[in-house]
Amino acid sequence: MKLLQERILRDGNVKNGNVLKVDSFLNHQMDIGLFNEIGKEFKKIFGDLNINKILTIEASGIGIACITAQYFNVPVVFAKKAQSINIDEAVYSTKIESFTHRKAYDAIVSKKFLNANDKILIIDDFLANGCALAGLIDLARSAGASVEGIGIVIEKGFQSGGKMIRSMGVRLESLVIVDSMNAEDGSIVFRS
Amino acid sequence: MKLLQERILRDGNVKNGNVLKVDSFLNHQMDIGLFNEIGKEFKKIFGDLNINKILTIEASGIGIACITAQYFNVPVVFAKKAQSINIDEAVYSTKIESFTHRKAYDAIVSKKFLNANDKILIIDDFLANGCALAGLIDLARSAGASVEGIGIVIEKGFQSGGKMIRSMGVRLESLVIVDSMNAEDGSIVFRS
Numbered sequence: 616m617k618l619l620q621e622r623i624l625r626d627g628n629v630k631n632g633n634v635l636k637v638d639s640f641l642n643h644q645m646d647i648g649l650f651n652e653i654g655k656e657f658k659k660i661f662g663d664l665n666i667n668k669i670l671t672i673e674a675s676g677i678g679i680a681c682i683t684a685q686y687f688n689v690p691v692v693f694a695k696k697a698q699s700i701n702i703d704e705a706v707y708s709t710k711i712e713s714f715t716h717r718k719a720y721d722a723i724v725s726k727k728f729l730n731a732n733d734k735i736l737i738i739d740d741f742l743a744n745g746c747a748l749a750g751l752i753d754l755a756r757s758a759g760a761s762v763e764g765i766g767i768v769i770e771k772g773f774q775s776g777g778k779m780i781r782s783m784g785v786r787l788e789s790l791v792i793v794d795s796m797n798a799e800d801g802s803i804v805f806r807s
Numbered sequence: 808m809k810l811l812q813e814r815i816l817r818d819g820n821v822k823n824g825n826v827l828k829v830d831s832f833l834n835h836q837m838d839i840g841l842f843n844e845i846g847k848e849f850k851k852i853f854g855d856l857n858i859n860k861i862l863t864i865e866a867s868g869i870g871i872a873c874i875t876a877q878y879f880n881v882p883v884v885f886a887k888k889a890q891s892i893n894i895d896e897a898v899y900s901t902k903i904e905s906f907t908h909r910k911a912y913d914a915i916v917s918k919k920f921l922n923a924n925d926k927i928l929i930i931d932d933f934l935a936n937g938c939a940l941a942g943l944i945d946l947a948r949s950a951g952a953s954v955e956g957i958g959i960v961i962e963k964g965f966q967s968g969g970k971m972i973r974s975m976g977v978r979l980e981s982l983v984i985v986d987s988m989n990a991e992d993g994s995i996v997f998r999s
Binding site: 640674 | 830836839840847866870880881884887910917920
């Protein structure tokens, strides 16, 4: 997605430790006009799949998922990050290792909001090592729901998540894939 | 807002401990059609105020804020809940007592995304004791920004937050105010 590549080059910042800061438009301050272009693009890609629900995880996936949902006319469910205590039987839960925060947490979804008839589109802002995404797939499958597609805004192509998720046989599409980046000179190379 | 009152009566659940569960349409599963009606209503109320930014807090405020932002053509900034460690100088931070989780946390916003020229509309899903809202006001004021208005979806009128926030001289409008509710028979009384 050319518009997004241009925006990343203009406003993104490469930091040490393979960090790509896009917090001025994607995941802290959010450019809703851009989100609408992202939503339209996901609709182009996944519009033929009869999606009936979008699944994401708090917090930074929620805004993109909600704007995207307007193009599919479906509700959004977001998985909540729980603090490992008192996970009751009324929820599906899965354990996720956080790359950013270097700790594990449980992600939960109420059983009321995922079921075996659901055809799910998973939406998230970033894909790096794929742990959050694998957790969302696990939650959907726990409910017997079908994961029809996964839409990611920015995939770090030099990390293992994309390969791991695609090997699970799920259709994964990323609007941009970063093949390499350099904190020294700030350069970013996209996969074409 | 009549549509919202009807939806709360239909799909909301009153639980012990003054809990109003609206997780099937507002803050876990999210009805984006309803969010658009909410956004239009906030535009009617606050449309004359020259808002240039919407401020909310993760997680459940984000979806409503993003959909509402489309009617104002402004970006959304969400405050992040931090775990009290390593709050650096590049962020505004404020301490918030959580009623739901019975603990305190720091809410932070990068200094890049709030400044003295901002005319802020704060959006959140619930107002109960007002601690989260007071925190957001504090964050905005720390930046020298002006809080032009606060839009709340559901205010619990029998708790002290509404009175406390209004006494601060901020324009606060709630789409529905619950004056009382009863977990025994599930009844809900709205302020007219």
